[in-house]
Amino acid sequence: MKFFSVKKLVSPTVSIQGKIFVAFSLVTLIGIVAVTSIVYLYMRETVKNNAITSVTESIRQADESLNLRLEEVSRLNTVVATNKTVLDTLLSKTEEPSYEWFQEQKRIEEFLSALIAYKPYISRVAVIGLNEKVFFVGSPWLDKNILYTPMMDYLLQNGSGHAYFHQTGFSDSIVTGRELRYNRNLIGMVMFDLNDEFIKKIYDVKPTSDSMLYVVDRNNEFIYQPQTSVFDKAVITLLNQKMSGSDGSVERVIGQKSYLVITRKSDYTGWSTVALVPMKSLLTETTRIRNVLATVAIVVFIIIVIGTLQVSSRITRNIRRLRSMMMHVMEGNMTLPAVEIHSKDEIGQLYQVFKSMVEELKRLLEGIVTTEKEKREAELAVLQAQIRPHFLYNTLNTVKYLAKLNGVPNIVEVSESLIELMRGVLGNTNEFLSLQEELQYVRSYVNIEKYKYVEPIHVKIEVENEELLQFSVLKLMLQPLVENAIIHGLSSSEHEGLVLIRIYEENKELRIEVRDNGKGMSKEQIDALFEVNKVQTNTRFSGMGVRNVHERIVRLFGEHYGVFLYSEPDTYTIVQIRFPLVPGTERKGQEE
Structure with missing residues (x-):
C-alpha cells in the first residue's frame, strides 16, 4: 500500500548535510x-611603526652626533676668537713678505695645527x-680672494655666534x-x-638599501643628499608644506611610488x-609573511x-537513516529495518515518535482489514436476515391459520401478537417511533x-393528553x-398483578411511569440494575434491561434525562422515564 507520490516527496532539494557543509565552509x-x-x-x-621609530631614532642619534661635533668646533672657534696671538697678528702692521710677517704666520699656524691635531673631521x-x-x-x-666670495659675505652677516655654510665645488x-x-x-673671521x-x-x-636621506639647512640648501638623487625638488616641496618645521611621518606618492617620509628638525x-x-x-618582509599567511590559511581551510x-556527514547520518525508513514505509x-537510532538528541526522539507512529499505523491498518472482513460478514448476515423475517412471518401466519381451523383462539392471539411484535422489532429500522406505536x-x-402465569396480569395505560401519543420516543424504550x-415484580407475587403505565407532561418533558404492585426492590437491587459491568440476562425477549434504556437516553439527550427507579419492598416499584418532547417525524415503512 502506497500513501504518497514518491516523485513528489523526493523532489530535488539541497540536503541538510550540504547546507551544513556550505554554512560551515562559508x-x-x-x-x-x-x-x-x-x-x-x-x-x-x-613594521611601519617600527620603521618610523627606528629611522627617527637613527636620525636623532645622527643629529646629536653632529651637534656634538659642531659644539666642539664652536668651542674651538671661541678659543681662536679669544686668543691674543691671533688678535695681535691681525692688528699688526706687518706686510707680506717680511720677516715679521713670516714669524706671525708661523706662530698662528703652529697654534692652529695644535688646535686641530686630533680632529680628523676638520x-x-x-x-x-x-x-x-x-x-x-x-x-x-686659501688666499685673500676668499674675502670677496658669497660664503664670506654669509659668514660675516651671520657669524656673530656661529654660522654654517655648505661649500660645494672641488671639495x-x-x-x-x-x-x-x-x-x-x-677685524676678521675664523x-x-x-x-x-x-x-x-x-x-x-x-633602514633599506634604496632609502634616501637628505639634510637641508634653513635656506633650503642641501647639506647632505644622496649621490643619485632625483627627488631634490620633492623634498624641498615637502619641507615647505605643513610638515616643515616639525617632526613627523607621513606616506607620500613620489614619482609614482609610495614612500614613507620621516622628518626631523635639529634644535x-x-x-x-x-x-x-x-x-x-619596507614591507618586503610583510609581503613574504602575507604569502605565508595566505598559504597557511588555504591549507587550514x-x-x-x-x-x-x-x-556534517556524521551529524546527518541519523537523519539519512530516518529518511530511508520513511521512504521504506512510504512504499507500503x-x-x-533492523538498524535503529539510539542517539539521545532530537533525531533519536523523532525516531521514537516515528516508530510509535508506524506501529500505530500498522495496528490501524490491521484493524481496517479486520473491520472490512467483519463488514463483509455483516453484509452477508444482513442478506440472510432479510430472508429470515419473511420466513418467520409466513410460519407464524401458518400457525395462526391452523389454530383458527382447529378452534384454538389462544394460539391465534399469541401468534398475532408475536407477528405484530416481530414486525415492529425486525421490520422497522428507525431508531425513533411514535409513543402510540411503542x-x-x-x-x-x-x-x-x-399465558405463562396462573394469576392474570392486568396492564392499564393512562394518558393525560392524547397528543402526547404522537411524540417520538426511542424504539423498545418502554417494553424492557x-x-x-412482570418478570421481577409480579412473577413471584402471591396476589393478582397490576402494571400501570402512566403518560403525562411535566416541566416540558415527556414522563412515562411504569408502576407494579409486586414484591418491590431493595436499594442494592436498584443499584445492581445500573451497574456497568453487570449484564442483564433476565430479559427474555429484547435482551435490553433498565440500564440499557437509561444509557441510550443519556447518550442522546444528557444526564438530565433517563430512567429513575422508586421502590418499596413488598409494596410497589415505580420506573420513571424522563424524555424530551420530540415531535413526531415521518418514518420509513416497515418491511413485510
Whole structure:
C-alpha cells in the first residue's frame, strides 16, 4: 500500500548535510580571511611603526652626533676668537713678505695645527683678517680672494655666534665660522671646514638599501643628499608644506611610488633631516609573511573543509537513516529495518515518535482489514436476515391459520401478537417511533406473556393528553421496563398483578411511569440494575434491561434525562422515564 507520490516527496532539494557543509565552509572562509587580513594589516602597521621609530631614532642619534661635533668646533672657534696671538697678528702692521710677517704666520699656524691635531673631521682651519691677512692650516689652498666670495659675505652677516655654510665645488664641506672682534670692532673671521665624508658617515642610516636621506639647512640648501638623487625638488616641496618645521611621518606618492617620509628638525643647527623609505622595500618582509599567511590559511581551510565534510556527514547520518525508513514505509512496508537510532538528541526522539507512529499505523491498518472482513460478514448476515423475517412471518401466519381451523383462539392471539411484535422489532429500522406505536408493542408483548402465569396480569395505560401519543420516543424504550416489572415484580407475587403505565407532561418533558404492585426492590437491587459491568440476562425477549434504556437516553439527550427507579419492598416499584418532547417525524415503512 502506497500513501504518497514518491516523485513528489523526493523532489530535488539541497540536503541538510550540504547546507551544513556550505554554512560551515562559508563561516570558516570568512573567519580565516578576516583573521589573516587583520594579522597582515596589524603586522604591516607594526613594521611601519617600527620603521618610523627606528629611522627617527637613527636620525636623532645622527643629529646629536653632529651637534656634538659642531659644539666642539664652536668651542674651538671661541678659543681662536679669544686668543691674543691671533688678535695681535691681525692688528699688526706687518706686510707680506717680511720677516715679521713670516714669524706671525708661523706662530698662528703652529697654534692652529695644535688646535686641530686630533680632529680628523676638520679638513681646514683659517683665520682671515679684513686687512687681507689670511692664515690657514689644511687644504685646500686659501688666499685673500676668499674675502670677496658669497660664503664670506654669509659668514660675516651671520657669524656673530656661529654660522654654517655648505661649500660645494672641488671639495664639498661644511664651513662654520665666527667673527673676530677687537674693542667691538670687526677685524676678521675664523673658519673651520668639516670634511664631507664626516657628514656621510654620520647620516649613513638606512633602514633599506634604496632609502634616501637628505639634510637641508634653513635656506633650503642641501647639506647632505644622496649621490643619485632625483627627488631634490620633492623634498624641498615637502619641507615647505605643513610638515616643515616639525617632526613627523607621513606616506607620500613620489614619482609614482609610495614612500614613507620621516622628518626631523635639529634644535641646535635648525637643519631638517628628511628620510624617504620606499614602502615596497619596507614591507618586503610583510609581503613574504602575507604569502605565508595566505598559504597557511588555504591549507587550514582545506583541512577544515575536509573535517566539516566528515562532521556534517556524521551529524546527518541519523537523519539519512530516518529518511530511508520513511521512504521504506512510504512504499507500503510497515516493518522498519533492523538498524535503529539510539542517539539521545532530537533525531533519536523523532525516531521514537516515528516508530510509535508506524506501529500505530500498522495496528490501524490491521484493524481496517479486520473491520472490512467483519463488514463483509455483516453484509452477508444482513442478506440472510432479510430472508429470515419473511420466513418467520409466513410460519407464524401458518400457525395462526391452523389454530383458527382447529378452534384454538389462544394460539391465534399469541401468534398475532408475536407477528405484530416481530414486525415492529425486525421490520422497522428507525431508531425513533411514535409513543402510540411503542405502546402497541407493549400490548403485544403482554398478550404473549400473560399465558405463562396462573394469576392474570392486568396492564392499564393512562394518558393525560392524547397528543402526547404522537411524540417520538426511542424504539423498545418502554417494553424492557414492562418486561422487568412482570418478570421481577409480579412473577413471584402471591396476589393478582397490576402494571400501570402512566403518560403525562411535566416541566416540558415527556414522563412515562411504569408502576407494579409486586414484591418491590431493595436499594442494592436498584443499584445492581445500573451497574456497568453487570449484564442483564433476565430479559427474555429484547435482551435490553433498565440500564440499557437509561444509557441510550443519556447518550442522546444528557444526564438530565433517563430512567429513575422508586421502590418499596413488598409494596410497589415505580420506573420513571424522563424524555424530551420530540415531535413526531415521518418514518420509513416497515418491511413485510
